[in-house]
Amino acid sequence: MESNSTASGAHPSPEVRQGPRRHRKFSIADIIIHLVLALLTICTILPFYNVVLMSFSNTAAISKQLVYLVPTTFDLSAYSYILHEPRFLKALLVTLFVTVIGTSINMLVTVTGAYVMSKTGFPGRKIVMSGIIFTMFFNGGLIPFYLTMKNLHLINNLLVMVLPVAVNTFYLIICIAFFRTLPAALEESAKIDGANELQVLVKIIVPISMPMIATITLFYAVDRWNEWWYGVLFMTNVNLLPMQALLRELLTNYAQVLSSITTSVQLQNSDLQPEMLKMAVLVVSALPIVCLYPFLQKYFAKGVMIGSVKG
Structure with missing residues (x-):
């Protein structure tokens, strides 16, 4: 019977082929x-x-x-206090503009600049790189910076929260270091096929660099979303304040109101405590970025060079 079953072409069960499963100890x-x-x-x-x-x-x-x-x-008293602020919607739109437009400009300048600076044949690369690193340690000071923005007519202009921070030196250096690790054979093969530098960057470098680009994009988006200092410094029009600056203003004003209460009984009977408002402000300011993270997480674990070069 056994020989007949074998001759008839019967296949062994998966358990027989694979053997017993071994549990990790x-x-x-x-x-x-x-x-x-x-x-x-x-x-x-x-x-x-x-x-x-x-x-x-x-x-x-x-x-x-x-x-x-x-x-x-x-x-929901704390959230009601925040959402019923008449300027909240305007401040949210300002922050969305700064985050979307600002992050787009950040990535455009950072990726293109890093690609150029990663080329060893770029003339004057060391001088330009030294100037970039110099900005990490020295700046002109707050007053000259304010006067420069004023001369550029950027006071009460939303671009003042975008253009001065168009590139982060640290993120730029990370991108430069990453682009230098990419095999030169990728670009050489593309140029042999007739591609120019822009086509190489868009069609080859950017797709295989998505994990790094997604990470830097998230960093930039967090920086732009949390922008409040330039809003306080350069915006005299309260309707142009970003959301983070408005939330800070609400928290400060409410704390000043409570500080004017003289008896502890009145403070205890208040429907809204400073701690409640402070925590609600933290949740409102952090929630959108927390929701954005899962959409970029898939790029973090991907292999950067898998299948890009064949021997």
Whole structure:
């Protein structure tokens, strides 16, 4: 019977072909590493978790405990105070403009500049690179910077939060170092096929550099989203303040209002505590960037050069 089954072309079952599955045995070192990583994860998440819970708490809950592990209340007073600010929508649109346009300009200048500076044959490359590094250690000071922006007619202009920060020197150096690691055979083969420098950059360099570009884009987006200093410094029109500057103003003004209350009974009876407003401000300012991260995360783990060069 066995010979007949073999001759008839019967295939062995998957269990027979693959053999029994082997379960990985965790050593004591693996267990310790997992426990340490789990502890670090809890220590990282717990502050953010506490911030969110406190933003939804009320006066009575805050007065009883400082750290929240289990939600006890659900109060939207802090968020209502923020969203009912008449200038909030305008400030949000300003921040969106600065983030989208600013990040686009940042990446355009950084990627093109890094590609040029990564070329060893670029004339004067060392001099230009020295000038770029020089800006990391020295600047002209706040007053000359303000006067320069004023002479360029950028006061009360949204571009003042975009153009002066068109490139971050540190991010530029990272891109330059990355482009230098790419094989020269990629560009040479493209140029043999008739591609110019712009086509090489757009069709070859950028696609295989997406993990690095996605990371730098996220860094720039966070910087532009959190922009408030230039808004406070150069915007005399309150309707042009970015959201972060407006939230700071709301928090400062509310703290000044509470400081004028003379009795502790009045402070305790207040519907909105400074801690509630502070935590709500943190949630509102960080939530959009947190939502953006999952869309860029997939690029971080990808291999940069897999399949790009064939021997």
